[in-house]
Amino acid sequence: MDSLFSSLPGLLLPWYERNKRDLPWRRDREPYHVWLSEIMLQQTRVEAVKGYYARFLDALPTIEALAEAPQEQLNKLWEGLGYYSRVRNLQKAARQIMELHGGIFPAAYAEIRALAGIGDYTAGAVGSICFELPTPAVDGNVLRVCSRLAADASPIDRPQTKKALTASLEQVYPAGRCGDFTQALMELGATVCGPNGTPQCERCPLSRICLAHRDGIETELPVKSAKKPRRMEEMTVFLLHQDHAYALDKRPESGLLAGLWEFPHVPGKLELSQVLAQLDAWGAIPEEVERSSEKTHIFTHVQWEMRGWYIRCRTLPEGFVHGRPAEYALPTAFRQFLEP
Ligand code: SF4
Missing domain, CATH: 1.10.340.30 (Hypothetical protein; domain 2)
Structure with missing residues (x-):
């Protein structure tokens, strides 16, 4: 050798x-x-x-x-x-x-x-x-x-x-x-x-x-040892927008994507009736609701399986920042919902 x-x-x-x-x-x-x-x-x-x-x-x-x-x-x-x-x-x-x-x-x-x-x-x-x-x-x-x-x-x-x-x-x-x-x-x-x-x-x-x-x-060659499968997480992402502003939230300062911005999301893949109930809970008034294609984002140890809902709102809910996504550090996992 x-x-x-x-x-x-x-x-x-x-x-x-x-x-x-x-x-x-x-x-x-x-x-x-x-x-x-x-x-x-x-x-x-x-x-x-x-x-x-x-x-x-x-x-x-x-x-x-x-x-x-x-x-x-x-x-x-x-x-x-x-x-x-x-x-x-x-x-x-x-x-x-x-x-x-x-x-x-x-x-x-x-x-x-x-x-x-x-x-x-x-x-x-x-x-x-x-x-x-x-x-x-x-x-x-x-x-x-x-x-x-x-x-x-x-x-x-x-x-x-x-x-x-x-x-x-x-x-x-x-x-x-x-x-x-x-x-x-x-x-x-x-x-x-x-x-x-x-x-x-x-x-x-x-x-x-x-x-x-x-x-x-x-x-x-080369040989790799068998890997543990990634953990799968399903979630529903809310693209709440009014004119050019979206509801955005800041992620915690530690953990995955720490300190970056995200769209509001909840665990699981919600159907329309559940989406409307969640909007009601946030106090958002929807004018138009449309489902996106399913999206995936792969991290080292976890895989996100996401369903997005585009929701044009008469009023964006309180409790979130309202801003243009281009001005915030929004990771690819979420930004992909804005791409054609
Ligand atoms: S080092 Fe890689 S590319 Fe070069 S001869 Fe060996 S296997 Fe082929």
């Missing part, structure tokens, strides 16, 4: 030089930029991140500006990206950097790892890309490439698998090219040895040494 891994830098680095994509966060190695992009890229596609990344840096060009930004501005800049705890942690970490490191992003792995929202992967990525530390950044891409390379059937979602791979990679990180090596591994996983469909072994720089390719078992 170790000799297999020791040939990685020699094969991957020249390939990376020729094939790397021109991505906005690769244009410099400024830690704030690399850190922000790595956090945005968790759970989100590169193409979707580009616009968010540019807008975020336009609005908050420095760590100091991020540390001082109002919560509503942060939520708005993150709107639609999901997993909002990421942006709350970004700000927490920015404040740590201001308080503990005089506003300068720390260069030691242990100090990077101690920042809010930064786990082993992000610390490894920032450490190697920005500070040339031999610290692997092992994410799903890297686990997939390496489990195929070594024809290793250890489940990649087990912490032991990640730990063992991190230790093996640490041994082969090339001094002076640590950042490029991290990015080369990620790039191979993102563009050649991909997660869906058949990996493109014919254009892979590792095809001569890859054991899964040799044995024809590329598509059988």
Whole structure:
């Protein structure tokens, strides 16, 4: 295994030089930029991140500006990206950097790892890309490439698998090219040895040494352990509107979608008579009631199955904020009801 891994830098680095994509966060190695992009890229596609990344840096060009930004501005800049705890942690970490490191992003792995929202992967990525530390950044891409390379059937979602791979990679990180090596591994996983469909072994720089390719078992790897099924929650969402204003409510400051905005909703999928009873209980006077198509939104551990009712009101009920949804940080789970 170790000799297999020791040939990685020699094969991957020249390939990376020729094939790397021109991505906005690769244009410099400024830690704030690399850190922000790595956090945005968790759970989100590169193409979707580009616009968010540019807008975020336009609005908050420095760590100091991020540390001082109002919560509503942060939520708005993150709107639609999901997993909002990421942006709350970004700000927490920015404040740590201001308080503990005089506003300068720390260069030691242990100090990077101690920042809010930064786990082993992000610390490894920032450490190697920005500070040339031999610290692997092992994410799903890297686990997939390496489990195929070594024809290793250890489940990649087990912490032991990640730990063992991190230790093996640490041994082969090339001094002076640590950042490029991290990015080369990620790039191979993102563009050649991909997660869906058949990996493109014919254009892979590792095809001569890859054991899964040799044995024809590329598509059988990586292996994952069986997952617990997601919890299913049914709900009815009320799109109560009058002219351009909608009834909106703020979610609690902790838990799922903390501190964001939502349309009023109740558990279960209500029929018309139940909807009218609920409107009566809120004191809303409906003029027109129309049912939406059913919508689904998937979170990590829970899945929302939603039925929406569009209700034009003569008067919007008290007890909610009345406003234009575009001006509020409304997560995709709810915003999808306004899309054509
Ligand atoms: S040869 Fe194929 S399976 Fe092996 S690392 Fe390359 S793309 Fe992945």
